[in-house]
Amino acid sequence: MKDMDKNHFESLNKCSRCGGCQAHCPIFYETGREPFVARGKIELLENLQSGKLTWNDKLADIFSMCLLCGACAENCPNGVPADKLVMMARKDLVANNGLPIIKKNVFQHLLRYNGRLNLAGKILYLYQKTGLQKLLRISRVLNLMPNDLAKIERLLPEVASGSFRKIVPFRSTVDNPRLKVAYFTGCVTNLINHNVGYSILKILKACGVEVIIPKQGCCGVPAFASGDFTTGKFLGEQNIKEFAREDVDYIIFDCASCLSTWLDYPELLESEEALKFSDKLMDVNRFLVEILDIKIECPEIGKKVTYHDPCHLKRTENGKKAPRELLSRLSPAYEYVEMGLADRCCGSAGSFNISHYRLSQKVANRKVKSIKESGAEIVTSACPSCMMQLSHALKNEKSDVVVNHLVELVAGCLQ
Amino acid sequence: MELELNTVQQIIEIVGEDNVLTNLEERICYSYDGTFQRGIPELVVFPANTQEVAEIVKLANKEKFPVFPRGAGTGLSGGSIPMSSGVALVLTRMNKIKEINSEDMLAVLEPGVITGHFNQEVEKLGLYYPPDPASLKTCTMGGNIAENAGGPRAFKYGVTKDYVLGLEVVTPQGEIMHTGGRTVKNVTGYDLTRLLTGSEGTLGIITEITVRLLPKPKEIRTALVIFDKLEDAASSVTAIIRNGVIPATLELMDQIAIKCVENFNHLGLPLDAEAVLLIEVDGGKNQVEEDIISIEEICQNHHCRKIHIASLAEEREKLWKARRAVSSAIVQLKPTKISEDATVPRSKIPEMVKRLREIASKYNLHIPVFGHAGDGNLHPNILADKNNKEEMERVQKAVDEIFHAALELRGTLSGEHGIGIMKKPYLQWELGEVGIEYLRAIKRAVDPNNILNPGKVF
Ligand SMILES: Cc1cc2nc3c(=O)[nH]c(=O)nc-3n(C[C@H](O)[C@H](O)[C@H](O)COP(=O)(O)OP(=O)(O)OC[C@H]3O[C@@H](n4cnc5c(N)ncnc54)[C@H](O)[C@@H]3O)c2cc1C
Ligand code: SF4
Ligand code: SF4
Numbered sequence: 001m002k003d004m005d006k007n008h009f010e011s012l013n014k015c016s017r018c019g020g021c022q023a024h025c026p027i028f029y030e031t032g033r034e035p036f037v038a039r040g041k042i043e044l045l046e047n048l049q050s051g052k053l054t055w056n057d058k059l060a061d062i063f064s065m066c067l068l069c070g071a072c073a074e075n076c077p078n079g080v081p082a083d084k085l086v087m088m089a090r091k092d093l094v095a096n097n098g099l100p101i102i103k104k105n106v107f108q109h110l111l112r113y114n115g116r117l118n119l120a121g122k123i124l125y126l127y128q129k130t131g132l133q134k135l136l137r138i139s140r141v142l143n144l145m146p147n148d149l150a151k152i153e154r155l156l157p158e159v160a161s162g163s164f165r166k167i168v169p170f171r172s173t174v175d176n177p178r179l180k181v182a183y184f185t186g187c188v189t190n191l192i193n194h195n196v197g198y199s200i201l202k203i204l205k206a207c208g209v210e211v212i213i214p215k216q217g218c219c220g221v222p223a224f225a226s227g228d229f230t231t232g233k234f235l236g237e238q239n240i241k242e243f244a245r246e247d248v249d250y251i252i253f254d255c256a257s258c259l260s261t262w263l264d265y266p267e268l269l270e271s272e273e274a275l276k277f278s279d280k281l282m283d284v285n286r287f288l289v290e291i292l293d294i295k296i297e298c299p300e301i302g303k304k305v306t307y308h309d310p311c312h313l314k315r316t317e318n319g320k321k322a323p324r325e326l327l328s329r330l331s332p333a334y335e336y337v338e339m340g341l342a343d344r345c346c347g348s349a350g351s352f353n354i355s356h357y358r359l360s361q362k363v364a365n366r367k368v369k370s371i372k373e374s375g376a377e378i379v380t381s382a383c384p385s386c387m388m389q390l391s392h393a394l395k396n397e398k399s400d401v402v403v404n405h406l407v408e409l410v411a412g413c414l415q
Numbered sequence: 416m417e418l419e420l421n422t423v424q425q426i427i428e429i430v431g432e433d434n435v436l437t438n439l440e441e442r443i444c445y446s447y448d449g450t451f452q453r454g455i456p457e458l459v460v461f462p463a464n465t466q467e468v469a470e471i472v473k474l475a476n477k478e479k480f481p482v483f484p485r486g487a488g489t490g491l492s493g494g495s496i497p498m499s500s501g502v503a504l505v506l507t508r509m510n511k512i513k514e515i516n517s518e519d520m521l522a523v524l525e526p527g528v529i530t531g532h533f534n535q536e537v538e539k540l541g542l543y544y545p546p547d548p549a550s551l552k553t554c555t556m557g558g559n560i561a562e563n564a565g566g567p568r569a570f571k572y573g574v575t576k577d578y579v580l581g582l583e584v585v586t587p588q589g590e591i592m593h594t595g596g597r598t599v600k601n602v603t604g605y606d607l608t609r610l611l612t613g614s615e616g617t618l619g620i621i622t623e624i625t626v627r628l629l630p631k632p633k634e635i636r637t638a639l640v641i642f643d644k645l646e647d648a649a650s651s652v653t654a655i656i657r658n659g660v661i662p663a664t665l666e667l668m669d670q671i672a673i674k675c676v677e678n679f680n681h682l683g684l685p686l687d688a689e690a691v692l693l694i695e696v697d698g699g700k701n702q703v704e705e706d707i708i709s710i711e712e713i714c715q716n717h718h719c720r721k722i723h724i725a726s727l728a729e730e731r732e733k734l735w736k737a738r739r740a741v742s743s744a745i746v747q748l749k750p751t752k753i754s755e756d757a758t759v760p761r762s763k764i765p766e767m768v769k770r771l772r773e774i775a776s777k778y779n780l781h782i783p784v785f786g787h788a789g790d791g792n793l794h795p796n797i798l799a800d801k802n803n804k805e806e807m808e809r810v811q812k813a814v815d816e817i818f819h820a821a822l823e824l825r826g827t828l829s830g831e832h833g834i835g836i837m838k839k840p841y842l843q844w845e846l847g848e849v850g851i852e853y854l855r856a857i858k859r860a861v862d863p864n865n866i867l868n869p870g871k872v873f
Contacts, residue, residue, distance in 0.1 A: 013750040017447050018743040019489040023531075023552035032461075032507050033441075034488070040444035047443060058440045077743035079679050 008088055012049065014078045015042045021072035021082065026345045027065055030362045036065045038072035038082030045089060055096050063089050067352055067363070068225055069311040069345035090227025164190045164197045165213055172201055177210035179291070182248040184239075184262070186255035187218050188384030196254050196384065199411035200284060206414050207292050215242045219258040224268060225349075236261070236269045243277065250291065251277060252284045254405060256313035256383035259283050263316065283313055285382055285406055286322035289329070298333035298413045305334040305409070306376035308367065308390060309343035310383035323382050323406055333413050339374035341366070348389030364393035371401055380406045418457045418501070422478045426460055426502070429470045434461040434508070445503045448490040449550075451751050451801055452836055456483065456497035461508045465583060465591060465622040471504065472620065473589030475866045483868055484616040486526065486558030489550045491754045492835025494562065494615045498870045506557050509622065512536055520628045521580060521597055526557025526621045530564075543631040545572035548831070549739045557621050563613030565831035567664035567695075567738070570789030572629075574831065576612040583623035584611055587862030597625060610857075615833050616868040618861055632697035635663070636707050637731040639723040640692045640714045641685055645669055645772075645784075648690035649765040651717040652788045655694075656761060658713060660706050665789030666693040666738050669768075672783040675744040676737045684737060688720060692788070693738050695731075741785045742794070748781045749798040753810055753837075757821035758792040758830030770820045771795050777816075778809040792830035818844060834872045842873055 021038040022028050028037040044062065047053040063086060070083040165185055181204070189196045204211050220235035243251060253259040262281050265274035288294045307327055313319040320343065327336040347363025367390065371379050379401055381387050391403045427435050436442060436459035446455040462468045475482045481501035488495055497503045510527035517540055524533060531551035537544045547566035548554055565574040581595030595601055595608035611619050642648040652665055670689050677684050684691065696706040711722055725731045746752050759767045768784060775782035786794035795817055799806045818828055818841050828838050828845050843851055851873050
């Protein structure tokens with residue numbers, strides 16, 4: 001941790017060890033163990049920094065136990081960005097040991113729980129398809145378990161056939177478009193849930209907006225979150241390059257994680273170029289409400305719908321407000337009800353739900369409880385990863401609550 | 416001393432492997448509390464019940480290793496710090512509320528229950544547990560009893576000890592003892608409940624708590640009063656009390672504290688004001704209205720700049736957010752916080768505030784003042800950098816003077832945070848040799864092997 005940059009070092013110093021983060025950390029809530037809460041990690045980082053500790057397996061394990069949900073940072077009275085510090089620590093670990101936590105996790109945890117790999121399998125599948133897996137060097141790990149892989153593959157009934165971006169045209173336009181946007185589809189929409197993509201195209205067409213879908217890769221969040229900044233930067237820079245080719249009014253996202261990674265590109269990639277995009281990046285829900293001020297004639301269906309705040313969206317501008325506003329515009333088709341602790345992390349956190357399957361499910365089960373208590377028949381969200389996590393957890397609990405992306409409901413109302 | 420492998424094995428047999436931490440990396444995470452004190456335990460143990468606690472303490476007496484009880488580790492006097500040896504005994508797994516009884520107006524719970532959670536559960540039933548330390552979202556009831564924690568509401572409602580009816584305790588020799596009971600009146604034998612309340616983990620491990628409850632107040636009004644002059648705020652406090660108004664809380668924040676909080680929360684507090692008072696009154700509707708009017712008048716007579724009054728729970732919570740954030744937010748000034756809670760008789764508040772300011776300027780230190788002005792329990796906090804030796808020497812001198820001032824005004828070293836490690840050197844000033852020897856005699860009598868939380872208090 002010797003070369004920790006000054007800003008991060010200073011924010012370490014700000015922590016007063018008040019313990020306040022205990023009340024907000026979903027992992028602490030489930031485990032009750034201090035190493036897993038921000039305060040503990042900060043003490044460990046200080047020890048790393050001063051050379052009293054050096055990276056070892058135990059420490060790597062501890063630092064893998066974080067959802068990067070930011071609940072601690074959001075509520076810290078001293079503004080300690082513990083989530084960012086954890087990411088920096090993972091970067092440092094990879095730089096020092098060259099060993100992605102992911103690999104270890106896959107070894108240690110995944111193999112143990114491979115009986116219940118439905119969701120995890122999907123994500124692994126994603127890793128494969130996006131080529132990320134090669135970059136993350138987990139292919140070696142996967143090769144070690146050909147039988148498991150076969151099992152996992154069989155658990156993937158809902159994977160879409162082919163890539164959404166290959167099926168739809170590069171440009172979808174209308175006569176005299178009022179605006180022009182570029183759509184970053186994210187990996188999940190591209191490979192698993194095409195309906196989200198089709199919904200967006202349908203809505204934007206109805207609203208008279210031209211959409212282009214530039215060539216793109218993964219936003220890089222799985223790599224950054226695992227401390228593999230080399231891969232993350234590579235992906236980020238490619239995306240920036242492709243999106244710079246054609247000028248648009250906005251770049252829209254259906255995935256909160258992709259959006260927040262793009263918002264962080266200037267810092268993560270240390271790139272001036274990325275800064276130029278900052279004002280154009282927008283969650284699709286916010287775009288529909290704030291920019292298009294969408295009005296929807298809804299049939300009367302009257303289904304109760306609730307909304308789950310993705311961690312990566314709730315901290316962006318109007319990230320909590322816009323989706324709820326959009327939902328309320330779907331009345332009387334849908335009746336929006338708020339669930340308890342709507343902004344609590346669902347436990348998906350990228351690959352966390354593979355690497356720490358059981359713990360992740362425990363976190364998700366709190367969410368399932370809130371959803372059930374809300375009485376909603378549909379739970380919506382604005383992040384495909386959260387949606388996969390929620391579907392999986394709801395299914396495990398034998399609930400028939402349906403999970404939808406908000407735009408799917410909007411598109412449905414546009415008959 | 417070092418724990419024998421064999422001893423570790425026996426502890427594992429008592430609580431199970433999953434409930435013992437042996438790695439350095441994990442143990443480091445139990446080396447601190449809310450102070451800058453550190454001490455890494457040799458083992459961290461999470462017992463599940465009274466029986467397990469008793470067995471561990473018995474073993475400790477046999478093998479002669481120290482045991483350091485710990486709740487959430489939010490203490491502000493270093494009370495739970497393991498003195499670089501022995502076992503940190505973390506009681507957070509014992510977190511069941513066993514009973515909330517509306518007829519007897521009491522509750523029975525385990526020590527690991529989080530205070531704020533308990534408050535909520537009780538209030539759901541229309542009942543009320545007043546002690547509300549600012550750390551309530553994280554600290555444990557066991558820690559509250561062990562420190563005799565107070566909180567803003569102490570002015571009207573008293574502190575933790577005023578609510579404890581009975582305890583189940585594992586003695587320093589590993590026996591299980593019950594003190595007090597389920598009645599408000601109880602004079603059978605010495606008042607061991609009171610002795611153990613505030614004993615800072617040195618006389619017994621609290622494993623079950625019985626507390627008395629009140630009916631929940633019907634109405635609450637909160638006022639945030641802004642003052643241009645700190646002195647005016649301080650004299651308003653004494654005037655309010657003199658006029659016979661008893662607010663549930665009467666909290667003071669000075670300018671430095673306001674700035675730190677504002678920096679993060681942006682609650683719209685004025686940065687040029689020298690002080691704000693946060694005043695809450697509760698009770699029947701008429702009483703509350705009357706009280707708020709008196710308070711408004713008094714504050715205006717004392718040249719306040721502005722008064723905000725909130726009655727809705729949400730608005731009140733917003734006002735409180737500022738106060739709750741202070742203790743942690745002030746470390747923005749400098750990383751090391753030496754948090755004092757010297758307390759003076761309430762009429763001496765203006766004098767104490769004045770002296771604190773003098774001390775701050777004399778030693779050129781940041782000393783934001785905030786706290787429970789209503790009961791004389793101010794929280795002067797000194798902000799410094801522990802790596803700066805010269806500054807830390809000035810801090811030491813300032814602390815000395817703060818304690819001198821408090822005692823001179825016939826106050827006390829600590830109103831609610833306890834002595835722990837931090838205030839040990841000053842104990843004699845207040846208690847004298849005879850007083851300290853009395854404490855020691857009690858400790859020796861019940862803990863001949865000096866097993867429980869050694870190195871604390873004296
Ligand atoms: C931001 C902040 C605000 C605070 N505000 C207040 C306030 O307003 N009022 C106030 O009084 N305090 C306050 N405190 C101090 C602290 O929260 C209290 O002292 C609290 O009671 C400590 O509880 P804990 O569970 O964290 O105990 P710990 O810090 O873990 O332990 C405190 C002491 O209790 C002992 N102990 C813990 N559990 C047991 C048990 N079951 N049996 C025997 N001994 C035990 C420990 O050995 C130690 O001596 C504040 C602290 C912070 C960080
Ligand atoms: S990270 Fe923030 S909330 Fe947590 S202990 Fe440090 S200062 Fe307190
Ligand atoms: S980011 Fe989330 S999971 Fe990680 S320490 Fe903070 S609150 Fe806990």
